[in-house]
Amino acid sequence: MKQPGRAERLEEASPVALRTVRADARRNLDALLEAAKAVFGTSGVDAPVREIAARAGVGIATVYRHFPQRSDLVAAVFRREVDACAAAAPTLGRAHQPVEALARWLRRYTSFIATKRGLAAALHSGDPAFDALPAYFRQNLEPALQSLLDAAVRAGQIRDDVEAYELLRAVGNLTLATGDDGVLQGRRMVDLLIDGLRFGARAPAASLPSKRRRPQR
Template sequence: MTEKAARPGVPRRTRADAQRNVEALLKAARTVFDTSGVNAPAKEITDLAGVGVGTLYRHFPLRSDLVKAVVESGIDACAAAGPQLSAVHEPGEALAEWLRQYTEFLGTKRGLAPALHSGDPAYEALPGHFLEKLGPVLTQLLDAAAAAGEVRDDVSTHDLLYAIANLCMPVPGQGPEYNQRMVALLIDGLRAPRQGGSSDSSSTDDGR
């Protein structure tokens, strides 16, 4: 029990290898997810990472653990951008810009989208992680912009986070710039005075 301390010269270093493996796995997973989807055989990932399957299972016992780790990588940077943008832009523009960055961030994780929509209960928790980290950031931006009258106030943080995530799904024959373009369209809709539809559609129950 006290032996570890009793051997000061052995700082339990092997961790470096383990860390390297975890990173290799993460990197490989990102690649493979993009290539073959989140349900790609574990072997494909470990082969790419150059480790044995056992190593994958040691660090990520559940497939969803790996997915989660991939999802979460980079999310902090995205969250951090919010306050910074608020500081240097008008509320509306800060919001728009953050959404563009968010879109870009999602472009990084294209292969994950199917997992989020797979319906597999194992991934049910994933969106929560997004919300938890990014929700508060976006809420801040959204509220500020709404308060300044620069965007409509009937769209929630949650609405937006998911709508954009949806718009970021890869589309055959199109790259990330397509998604940026569509998101821009949505943002325009957000900033435009609410239209809802002309004359007769105003009576339509459009689910709002």
């Protein structure tokens, strides 16, 4: 099962000349990912495959040629967005002051999470296509955030006792837990969190324990 397909061989060997992959195939794959991202954002990850195919201007079979199962498409879109979000970190880091870059990236991350309604449930559905996703998420986003955090700490603009992963989880929960309505409310909470990071900057503060207080409720 799963014949290798002689195209992929060349693709890995010579990253520049990726011939033997037909132009229309590549074009359709891009359109598909783009359409899926848009549709998932508006209708959730449970949107029908037909709707995505229609939006991409493509037949249904084309979807299934690139992604043997529906869940593979979901996973591919997810990975692509993780990549884009991670890639935004160094760009922002170069363009802004450390703490500003951090704030902007967290907002970027927030809007990424906001489009993922319904995916949290899918992740626990047991579909093997999603097995590798949590690890992919962490492996890419944690270093991206970590670098921004480090820079801000070095600049003395934020406290130094918060780790990237816990911040990722906290912000993620903050924007998901607000339900369907409070996208703005979630963003406000994230801003509050960022101010919290600023508060302890360059001040080990005897009154502040090294761990955040347990969130109430």
